[in-house]
Amino acid sequence: MAKTTFWNIIISTLEKEQKPLSPKEIWKKANDYKLLSDFTTTGKTPWATIGAYCYTDIQRAGESSTIIQTNERPAEFYLRKHIEKLDLDKISKEKDKEEIKNEKEIAKKYKERDLHCLLSAFTFTNQHFKANTKTIFHENSSKGTKGQNEWLHPDIVGVYFPYQDYKHETLEIQNHLNISSIKLFSFELKINLNFTNLRQYYFQAVSNSSWANEGYLVILNIDDDPALLDEIRRLNNAFGIGIVKLNAENVYESEILFPSKINEIIDWDTVNRLVVENKNFSDFLKSITEDCKLGKIKSEYDKILDIDELTKFIIDKGIS
The missing domain is CATH 1.10.10 (Arc Repressor Mutant, subunit A)
Incomplete structure (x- = not known):
């Protein structure tokens, strides 16, 4: 044979x-x-x-x-x-229905918000981020006119403090020169990314992440069609939102597929609007301010699960 x-x-x-x-x-x-x-x-x-x-x-x-x-x-x-x-049109419609059905089946097992602790563990240990994170609950935002706050809030925000990386003398001179090494991150989380939802998800991240030093669209599953990666690369070059691929089998092996454009200047108008609209974001900024005053990280951010806790959580939720 x-x-x-x-x-x-x-x-x-x-x-x-x-x-x-x-x-x-x-x-x-x-x-x-x-x-x-x-x-x-x-x-x-x-x-x-x-x-x-x-x-x-x-x-x-x-x-x-x-x-x-x-x-x-x-x-x-x-x-x-x-x-x-x-009948290619009929087949295309059937595939669209199948994708919607599959997403609904996944949603019965776990939600996008269940991915937050995976991202928090990764960004806390990853050498690029070294970030403490805070979940932004959209339901805590002010109720405005329909569509007014659409795509305003990121799912998770993060902050990098230089206290463990820089010596006291370096931090002191930065303070006297009014220079800060603190970085703010914004993350939009999604379960699946494909050609059907790419533009919606990417521009949602563009809309709610542009205020930060770095903004990312974070995905658990990405179709590995080379044409899809080429389109993501084009969007990344044009608009600067990075892509993080979560690894449910080993969260610490998650990776930055495309880096974010670095914004040296924070969009303070948008920051202020987020403070007004959402208590979680307001509390996040208060925590940063307190930790800056102390010169050490003392505030409460999202809990970082240890390896055993994280493994159990992923198995219990059926995240894959």
Whole structure:
């Protein structure tokens, strides 16, 4: 019997599924159909190789290719010989419904706010942030005209204090020169990021994070379509909001995929509006002020769970 190859997997899976699939969906469905029993690969992202096979076939064979690309964002592929049998509009609508259904199923298990303690643990220990965080409860905000405060509040705010990094003499001279090494961070958290919700989520982060020194969109799961990462890179270059990818298996291995643009000047008008609108944000600034006066961190910020507590929380919530 011939050995299973990536090409066999692509063709067999698309024949069985009878609809366009992304490279990652091809890999998942191939596993569901038990097409991988005698297949081995050392790569950590075999779907990336599947995508490369599809693109190569299209580029080399042109109009005679076995594979045809039916969608760009996200990239989806199908068999050219069956393409006329498909109703692509109907399939697209069904996929949208499936995504909504999947998000609702996830929401039954855990909420975006359940990710806060993961982010707090990561930013507290990560060398870039070294931040203490504070959750901003939107429900505590003033009730204004509908839409007035939409996309105003970040999910979590953070602060970096230099007290452990700088000597007393350095801090003293900074104080005399009216220079501060304190940094303010703003974070918008989401569970899943894909082409369907990218622009909404990204510009929500743009709207509620522009006041801080650094603003981030934090995601648990990101579709690894190369085209999606290219679009995120374009948005990052244009608008400066960074991207953090949370790792539920090991929170401390979460990573900054795209760094935030650093704003040297705080947007104090927006800060003041947040103080007026939300008590949590007001308390956050009061805590920073008190700690600055003391020259040490004494105020209460979000609790940092230890490794065992964090592991239990993730398992209990079914976060993945």
